[in-house]
Amino acid sequence: EVQLVETGGGLVQPGRSLKLSCVASGFTFNNYWMSWTRQAPGKGLEWVASITNSGGSTYYPDSVKGRFTISRDNAQNTLYLQMNSLRSEDTATYYCTRDDNWGVMDAWGQGASVTVSS
C-alpha cells in the first residue's frame, strides 16, 4: 500500500522558516517524481513544487520561487520542502504527492498544516 506521511507543520511567524518532511512507503521511491501541493483554509488547490526522481531538476510556481526549496533523499525515501521568508498567504495544508505520468498526482499524504501568523 502506498503511504505518504508528512510531518513538520506548525505555527510560525512571518519571515521565519519551516521545513516539511514526507516519508514514503509501499513503492519504489526513486522511480517517481514527487510534488508538494497546498490548500489554504476553505480554498482550492495550488501546486507548490515538483522534483524529478533523481532530484536533479526542480520546478516551482512564481508564488514560491526563490523562497521554497524541494529536495529528496532517496536512501531515506523522504521528500522535503524547505520554506523560507514565510508569509501569511502561505498558510495552508501542505500535501506531499506522488506524481505519475507527468504531473498526475496519483497518491496524496494526509497533509501538514502550516500557519503563518505573529
Added chain:
Amino acid sequence: DIQMTQSPASLSASLGETVTIECLASEDIYSNLAWYQQKPGKSPQLLIYDASSLQDGVPSRFSGSESGTQYSLEINSLQSEDAATYFCQQHHDYPFTFGSGTKLEIK
C-alpha cells in the same frame, strides 16, 4: 499560466441522478487533464487522468470526456458517498493549475 475555469461552483442532485462538471482550459492542454475528488476533512484522490482514463479502483460510474479545450466529468447513478468537492487540474505544462472546485451535495 494556463487558467482552468471550472463550473458550476456547487450543485445539488438526488441519488441515482447523473451530473456533469466542466472545466475550460485557457489554451490547448492536449488532453492532459486530471480530475480529483476531495471528501470533507480528507486528502484529494485521483479519479481520472489524461482526460478520460479511469484511475485503478475508481467506480465506472465516473467518466471523463473532452471537446476542444472543454473537459467534463460525468458521474452516473449518484451514490451518497459521491458527496465531495471535485477539482480539475491541467498536467500539460508548468505551473500545473487547478480549477476552483465544484462542491457536490447529494439530496
